[in-house]
Amino acid sequence: SITQEQLEKTAKTFRQVCQPKHKISDDVADGVNRGVFAETKEFKCYVSCLLDIMQVARKGKVNYEKSLKQIDTMLPDNMKPAFRTGLEACKTAGKANGLGIKDHCEAAAVLLQCFYKNNPKFVFP
Secondary structure (H helix, E strand, O other), X not given: OOOHHHHHHHHHHHHHHHHHHHOOOHHHHHXXXXXXXXXXXXXXXXXXXXXXXXXXXXXXXXXXXXXXXXXXXXXXXHHHHHHHHHHHHHOOHHXXXXXXXXXXXXXXXXXXXXXXXXXXXXXXX
8 A cells, every 4th residue: 555645746647647738727726625626617627637547537437446446556544445435425426317417527527526525535636
């Protein structure tokens, strides 16, 4: 299992890929960990980009098996149970009312907010 420091380094790397691509300011990106979610298309697509890189989701749909693996390999032990709880609660979040959200950026944003609400140890790059 990895340390908190290694996790932060990895998160920074992911962010460096998605942030310039979607023109997101540090302020907007940092807001996520305080529960502040921008309502812009750019922000939602930035979230989708990060969830894809982290292999949590693909185009706004949860990749459940991969996510479980990522939790086991990419997180310090003290964070694993909370992330598993969040994953369980949110695995169908992008498929609201069984209709499915067509826009993958929109679906990713819904997913992120679900994770935030259901994971007491929530962190996001």
